[in-house]
Every structure is written in C-alpha cells, then in structure tokens.
Amino acid sequence: MSDVTLYGFPLSTYVRTVHMVLIEKGVDFEQQPYAPNTDEMRAVSPTGKVPAFSHGDFMLFESLAMIKYIDEAFNGPALQPTDVKKRAIMNQWISYINAYVFSTMVHEIVLFRFEIRPMDQATLDAAIPKTKEQLALLEASLSNTPYLAGDQISLADFVLYPILALLGMTPEASLLTAYPAVSAWKKSMEERASITASAPPM
Numbered sequence: 001m002s003d004v005t006l007y008g009f010p011l012s013t014y015v016r017t018v019h020m021v022l023i024e025k026g027v028d029f030e031q032q033p034y035a036p037n038t039d040e041m042r043a044v045s046p047t048g049k050v051p052a053f054s055h056g057d058f059m060l061f062e063s064l065a066m067i068k069y070i071d072e073a074f075n076g077p078a079l080q081p082t083d084v085k086k087r088a089i090m091n092q093w094i095s096y097i098n099a100y101v102f103s104t105m106v107h108e109i110v111l112f113r114f115e116i117r118p119m120d121q122a123t124l125d126a127a128i129p130k131t132k133e134q135l136a137l138l139e140a141s142l143s144n145t146p147y148l149a150g151d152q153i154s155l156a157d158f159v160l161y162p163i164l165a166l167l168g169m170t171p172e173a174s175l176l177t178a179y180p181a182v183s184a185w186k187k188s189m190e191e192r193a194s195i196t197a198s199a200p201p202m
C-alpha cells in the first residue's frame, strides 16, 4: 500500500497533470476519483477543487505545488531544468497556460462541447481567436525547441498536454492542424507511457 494519494476525478486536466508527473517519476500512488465540491473532496482540500494530494500526513492543494513537490521529493528523472533561465522559461509557460490557455480552451470550449455547461455560442465563438493566438505563441516556441523549456521535457509540458488532449476531442481540434510544431509535440507526448496510463475514461 502506498502512502501517496492523488484525489480528484480523472477528467480534470489538473488531476491528469499530477497523475502524469507521478508516473514519470515512478512514484507508487493510489487514486481517489472524487468529484469537486463534494464532502469527500472538501475533507482533503480546503477549496473543494480537484486535485488534492497526500504523502503520508502531508497534504497539498494546488496542482503546481504538487508537481514541484513530487519532482523534488522523489527519485526519478528531474522534470525541472537546473539552468536558472530554462527554469524561468518553464515557470513562464506554466503561468501562461494556467492563467490563459486553460480558461480559453477548457472553460470556453471544452466544457460546452462536452455538455458539462450549457452551450454559450457567443463565448465559444469569442474563444476561437484567443485559441489561435495562444496556439501561435506555443508554435513559436515549439518550432525552436522540442519541449516548452528547451531540449528536455519539463513540468510545463505536463501542464499543457491534458488541455490540448481535451481540445483535440472537440470539433475545434481542427484548429491544431494550422500549428505543425504544436501538433508534432502533441504526437510525441502521446508516445509516453504516462499519457496512455493517465487517459481519463471517456
């Protein structure tokens, strides 16, 4: 039995990011697929949001804190560059993805397309140019280096992947074809065992 537990339903992109990082680091863990804002979830996180994480009696909420902790507390390949500039680039992408890409692609496209929220066509229409702008920024980076923070995979790639995976299951997946470096990066990520093992049941 493992003393590491990841709490939260697997469709959440934030849960999947932590799931992938645990697998990449080779950490044994258990999963409790609680839905957000339930009594079960509030018992493990003061926000009631997913994910939450425990390692023994040490508890965390906020996925960014979790993935940095997992990378630093466990053996396995380092997922943060040691070079300070590359690490800053990784943090830049994580901030950008969490602040803008998640809200545009997940809140303003995926949740409508998956019928998790009632369709708001005006919001969805307004999300298309924002999505193109965000994909263009990612394209510019991934045209120069194979991963967001350079030659090595980093936490930033695991923050981005689950969002583009969900976008890829909507009609707006067609937008991705105009961004070949982003598409090639997504395809290369899909060859990793952590991606297959963390795929949410659809």
Ligand SMILES: N[C@@H](CCC(=O)N[C@@H](CS)C(=O)NCC(=O)O)C(=O)O
Pocket (backbone or CB within 6 Å): 012, 013, 014, 036, 037, 048, 049, 050, 051, 061, 062, 063, 064
């Ligand atoms: N900043 C948080 C965001 C977590 C989050 O927003 N999770 C969503 C699911 S993807 C959630 O629990 N939503 C329910 C709600 O906001 O009430 C993190 O990185 O862990």
